[in-house]
Amino acid sequence: DAGVIQSPRHEVTEMGQEVTLRCKPISGHNSLFWYRQTMMRGLELLIYFNNNVPIDDSGMPEDRFSAKMPNASFSTLKIQPSEPRDSAVYFCASSHPRTPDTEAFFGQGTRLTVV
């Protein structure tokens, strides 16, 4: 398995533009997490899906952020409109349902720069 796949790896966009980040979890994993990492705030959980259903989106900073998981193999995180303070590395992670507590596998991340 290739692991969790995120695209793009890097994204530079102008303030006000829409940004869409993509994630393909590991096959068979039923939990998917979106994290944001910045120097100031560390790793923050934005939203968590279980079996394609959003379970906890309390970490989504504001209405400009939205996430979807239309099927078990794909998720998107959208920012519209983007702002310079959204610049960060966004990680997607997935985990397997087999045992109650299992490792979360991270993707390589998307480095977003909003200018």
Add this chain to the structure above:
Amino acid sequence: GENVEQHPSTLSVQEGDSAVIKCTYSDSASNYFPWYKQELGKRPQLIIDIRSNVGEKKDQRIAVTLNKTAKHFSLHITETQPEDSAVYFCAARTSGSARQLTFGSGTQLTVLP
């Protein structure tokens, strides 16, 4: 919700010495505690984890201890090597339907040759 605090934020040790990173958590229902290592520009990767039914776990030069009563857990790295230099994150997960990890703020470990 869960709150995880991690100390220190930076740690420098001489090669061959030991390094210890400590975390505390707030939710007594948490029962899974992984540690992730993140090298510069890379993704976090699990290096060791511990569940609440054990007090200590060891994997070669890395060990983790858990004190459920005090709600703290620690990462111990012995015989440190330059390649151990990275940011280390502790995390906690509460049992039940909520399966997301709450991460500590990270520790930048530098091993000096």
